[in-house]
Amino acid sequence: MSEAERIQQLERELMQALESLQQAERRITQLEERSHHAEAVDEETHKLAFEDTLTGLPNLNIVRQFVEMNLKQVFRYHRAAALLVVDLDRFRVINDALGFGAGDELLRQVAERLKTAIRDSDILGRKGEDEFVILLTQIDEELSQEPELKDRQRQQLGDRARHVAERVAEVLAPPFELQGQKVHLFASVGVSLCPGDAETPVQLFEHADVALSYAKEQGRGRSLVFSPELQELRMQKLLLENQLRLAHTEKQFVLHYQPIVELSSRNVVGVEALLRWQHPQIGMLGPRDFLHVLEETGLIIPLGDWVLKESTRQLRAWGDQGFDLFLTVNLSPRQLLQADLIPMLLDVLGQNQIEPRHLVVEIAESAATTMDPERMSQVLTDLGEAGVRVAIDDFGTGLTSMKTLRLEHTRLLKLDRTFVAGIPGERASMSVCMATIRLATSLNMKSLAEGVETERQCNYLTKNECDLGQGFFFSPPIAAEEIPDLICQGRPGAEIIGIRG
Numbered sequence: 001m002s003e004a005e006r007i008q009q010l011e012r013e014l015m016q017a018l019e020s021l022q023q024a025e026r027r028i029t030q031l032e033e034r035s036h037h038a039e040a041v042d043e044e045t046h047k048l049a050f051e052d053t054l055t056g057l058p059n060l061n062i063v064r065q066f067v068e069m070n071l072k073q074v075f076r077y078h079r080a081a082a083l084l085v086v087d088l089d090r091f092r093v094i095n096d097a098l099g100f101g102a103g104d105e106l107l108r109q110v111a112e113r114l115k116t117a118i119r120d121s122d123i124l125g126r127k128g129e130d131e132f133v134i135l136l137t138q139i140d141e142e143l144s145q146e147p148e149l150k151d152r153q154r155q156q157l158g159d160r161a162r163h164v165a166e167r168v169a170e171v172l173a174p175p176f177e178l179q180g181q182k183v184h185l186f187a188s189v190g191v192s193l194c195p196g197d198a199e200t201p202v203q204l205f206e207h208a209d210v211a212l213s214y215a216k217e218q219g220r221g222r223s224l225v226f227s228p229e230l231q232e233l234r235m236q237k238l239l240l241e242n243q244l245r246l247a248h249t250e251k252q253f254v255l256h257y258q259p260i261v262e263l264s265s266r267n268v269v270g271v272e273a274l275l276r277w278q279h280p281q282i283g284m285l286g287p288r289d290f291l292h293v294l295e296e297t298g299l300i301i302p303l304g305d306w307v308l309k310e311s312t313r314q315l316r317a318w319g320d321q322g323f324d325l326f327l328t329v330n331l332s333p334r335q336l337l338q339a340d341l342i343p344m345l346l347d348v349l350g351q352n353q354i355e356p357r358h359l360v361v362e363i364a365e366s367a368a369t370t371m372d373p374e375r376m377s378q379v380l381t382d383l384g385e386a387g388v389r390v391a392i393d394d395f396g397t398g399l400t401s402m403k404t405l406r407l408e409h410t411r412l413l414k415l416d417r418t419f420v421a422g423i424p425g426e427r428a429s430m431s432v433c434m435a436t437i438r439l440a441t442s443l444n445m446k447s448l449a450e451g452v453e454t455e456r457q458c459n460y461l462t463k464n465e466c467d468l469g470q471g472f473f474f475s476p477p478i479a480a481e482e483i484p485d486l487i488c489q490g491r492p493g494a495e496i497i498g499i500r501g
């Protein structure tokens with residue numbers, strides 16, 4: 001090989017070596033990139049598993065682990081812990097009104113404020129949706145083994161938890177700034193203590209939730225510490241729920257009817273169907289004992305359908321006997337949200353050959369306030385268009401805006417009995433009664449006074465041109481069979497709310 005050829009050969013080898021080197025470098029960079037990516041992925045998975053991405057707080061998963069660790073310490077070192085579940089009241093309303101973006105922003109701001117309500121050693125996490133959890137740790141020195149002292153220390157623990165609940169209310173009190181608007185927010189808090197009411201992490205969470213649900217029932221911005229009485233109440237409620245399910249299948253429900261009287265003539269012109277439960281052990285129960293459970297569990301839907309079917313069947317039977325009456329039936333908020341409410345109503349009426357205008361649907365004024373105003377207006381319009389009459393029940397108690405009530409579709413204002421109870425005599429009650437009667441007249445509606453118990457009330461209402469009355473003075477709610485006799489004592493007549501045309 002000549003010298004020139006040797007040099008060329010060396011050059012080629014050098015080029016190859018360089019190329020391999022470059023290849024190796026590229027491979028290394030690739031590997032490095034991959035490993036960085038893997039680290040990032042790792043971090044991301046870690047975050048997803050332990051952190052709530054919206055607020056950056058520990059998520060429920062990690063809070064659970066903290067609670068578990070903490071309870072072990074509680075038992076090992078005779079310490080104590082408390083769990084607070086914080087639930088924002090009306091969050092969904094704000095979320096719906098201002099949009100999800102604003103809702104998220106609100107949750108972030110709430111998280112920041114909650115941090116200022118606790119000690120560094122406490123743990124704040126997000127439980128989900130609009131719920132946060134606070135675990136109070138290292139609450140006290142070692143708990144004493146002497147029963148008396150132990151009780152006192154537990155008391156202190158409860159006090160400290162209550163104090164934090166108060167702090168939560170305090171830090172959330174100033175309005176939040178969202179999209180240039182000021183938003184006010186309240187939170188309900190449920191508290192559970194260990195030792196004391198809970199012995200396991202699961203119990204601690206469960207008991208805090210029970211306390212929270214009762215706090216919410218008492219209205220917004222309340223806090224409640226779990227107690228065995230609450231648990232007892234919950235058990236009773238569960239029992240009641242089971243009994244109610246059985247009651248429906250075993251046909252233990254009955255309807256009583258309360259006559260509605262035309263005040264000027266004292267004739268019975270209509271009846272209100274009122275639900276009763278013939279309890280096999282306790283006897284006859286009224287709706288106040290069980291209606292809230294029917295409503296919460298949704299049992300009101302099948303039962304409400306039965307009420308409509310049974311009462312319209314009864315109205316047909318009275319009609320066939322020559323009694324010309326209108327029927328009023330109470331509908332609860334859940335029933336009003338039923339998608340097929342109107343077709344169902346019309347179907348039931350059709351089956352009994354009853355014209356829609358003989359049926360008055362009673363909607364409590366308070367229901368109008370809890371429901372979405374647009375939905376409420378739509379239901380009232382649909383009922384009106386179907387030809388069914390609408391009554392606003394317990395009028396004067398709900399603070400509803402007149403706009404929501406779609407008064408053009410309402411036939412009847414039922415003045416709540418708390419106002420009737422105050423007449424004649426109490427100025428405020430008399431003013432509300434008079435104003436309601438006038439409002440009804442000016443809007444071409446009829447006024448009905450509920451809970452008329454005395455002759456004096458009856459005379460006062462008649463003199464002041466209230467159209468209709470209902471109450472113990474005329475008759476309590478009675479069984480269907482008793483209605484004909486009662487009517488025969490007076491003259492039937494049904495012109496009153498225009499049911500004859």
Ligand code: C2E
Binds near residue numbers: 273287304307417472
């Ligand atoms: P409401 O619709 O306002 O019915 C009037 C309530 O006042 C009835 O109570 C009736 O017994 C009572 N009452 C009537 N006259 C007098 C009186 O002169 N003095 C006094 N102190 N009370 C009088 P009840 O039957 O216990 O019903 C309570 C509520 O339960 C009803 O209030 C209604 O909102 C609801 N409810 C009753 N039946 C049904 C139903 O089938 N479905 C639904 N969703 N709710 C119902």
Ligand code: MG
Binds near residue numbers: 272330362393
């Ligand atoms: Mg009613």
Ligand code: MG
Binds near residue numbers: 393394414416417450
């Ligand atoms: Mg009422």
